[in-house]
Every structure is written in C-alpha cells, then in structure tokens.
Amino acid sequence: MKVILYMGITPNGYIAKPDGDSEWTSEEDLKGFYEQSKKAGNIIMGKNTFNYVVKQEMFPFPDALNVVVSHEAIENTWGEKVLILNKSPKEVLVVLKEKGFQSAFLAGGGQLNASFMKEGLVDEMYLDVEPLIFGQGIKLFADNDFELELELLDVKKMNSNTVQLHYKVLK
Numbered sequence: 001m002k003v004i005l006y007m008g009i010t011p012n013g014y015i016a017k018p019d020g021d022s023e024w025t026s027e028e029d030l031k032g033f034y035e036q037s038k039k040a041g042n043i044i045m046g047k048n049t050f051n052y053v054v055k056q057e058m059f060p061f062p063d064a065l066n067v068v069v070s071h072e073a074i075e076n077t078w079g080e081k082v083l084i085l086n087k088s089p090k091e092v093l094v095v096l097k098e099k100g101f102q103s104a105f106l107a108g109g110g111q112l113n114a115s116f117m118k119e120g121l122v123d124e125m126y127l128d129v130e131p132l133i134f135g136q137g138i139k140l141f142a143d144n145d146f147e148l149e150l151e152l153l154d155v156k157k158m159n160s161n162t163v164q165l166h167y168k169v170l171k
C-alpha cells in the first residue's frame with residue numbers, strides 16, 4: 001500500500017495558523033489536493049482536520065472515501081462515503097487494503113502526519129510551498145521522534161509564487 005501525503009505549507013513548515021486557519025493555500029494547491037485524493041479514492045484525516053473542514057462546510061471531500069481517525073466516538077451522519085475509525089495508522093491502512101485500495105492519501109493534520117511518519121508509513125510527499133510566512137501555528141509534523149531521508153523526485157512551479165516539492169521517503 002503506497003501512502004501519499006499532500007500538504008500546503010509555509011516556507012517555515014506550518015500548515016495552519018494557531019486558530020487552525022489553512023485558507024491561505026493557493027487554488028493550485030487545492031486542485032492538486034483534489035486530484036491526488038480522487039486518484040487514490042480515499043482521504044485520511046485526523047480529528048482536528050475533520051472538525052476544521054466540517055466547520056468550513058468542505059466535508060466530506062468529493063470522489064473519495066473520507067476516513068476520519070479519532071479515539072472519540074463520532075457519529076457518522078454522512079453514510080457510506082465516510083468511515084470513522086478508532087485505529088492506529090497501520091490498522092487504518094489494513095482497512096483500506098481490505099477495501100481494495102492500492103494507495104492511501106494522507107491529508108493531515110500535523111499530529112496524524114507525524115504518527116504516520118514515526119511508523120515509517122509514508123512513501124511520497126507533495127509539499128506546496130505557499131508565499132506566506134507566520135511565526136506560530138500548526139506544524140507539518142507535530143513534534144515526534146523520527147528521522148527519515150528524502151529523495152527529491154520533482155520540483156514544479158504551480159503559479160508565480162508557489163512551488164511544489166515532490167519527495168520520495170527513503171526507507
């Protein structure tokens with residue numbers, strides 16, 4: 001199972017402002033995000049990201065099985081397009097594999113990203129570096145104990161101010 005992480009980030013590695021705001025990423029970032037999630041057919045997110053996108057009326061994301069990972073018993077009022085799992089990252093991937101998916105799309109936030117990295121489960125990362133910088137917020141990876149080398153697969157200019165870094169995670 002190939003795991004792909006896709007995030008819009010600031011040059012100093014934040015994915016959201018302290019209040020959770022991530023509305024500052026570009027149209028191209030959103031487009032790439034939707035394309036990749038559609039390609040995988042699924043989208044995995046942590047509870048805080050879920051709460052944020054529900055508030056923004058963006059949930060559930062179209063064309064993909066939306067998988068929410070939480071220890072909380074969240075009621076599923078959305079039906080078959082949504083799966084709410086109280087499971088570890090590895091167990092989440094087993095569920096997706098059993099459902100016939102060949103790849104998994106990891107969509108944040110920082111805590112869930114770090115948990116997947118710590119277990120060495122991420123294979124590729126797309127990072128859209130946006131032209132905004134702020135000094136406090138939610139990090140791409142919450143503090144955790146991991147170190148992984150990367151291979152740069154591609155660099156793409158998405159618009160006049162946004163660069164996409166595409167990495168392979170070496171294992």
Ligand SMILES: NC(=O)c1ccc[n+]([C@@H]2O[C@H](COP(=O)([O-])OP(=O)(O)OC[C@H]3O[C@@H](n4cnc5c(N)ncnc54)[C@H](OP(=O)(O)O)[C@@H]3O)[C@@H](O)[C@H]2O)c1
Pocket residue numbers: 006007008009014015016019020021022025045046047048049050052069070071072087088089107108109110111112113115138142
């Ligand atoms: N810029 C971007 O591209 C982008 C993309 C996605 C999200 N975001 C932003 O990221 C922010 C949320 O990030 P976040 O770091 O605060 O939270 P998060 O990773 O979205 O969610 C963390 C929560 O997920 C649950 N969880 C269950 N199993 C977990 C595990 N193994 N590891 C980690 N978490 C697990 C926990 O809730 P329980 O206590 O219920 O278990 C945990 O508190 C939002 O503000 C969103 O806007 C930005």
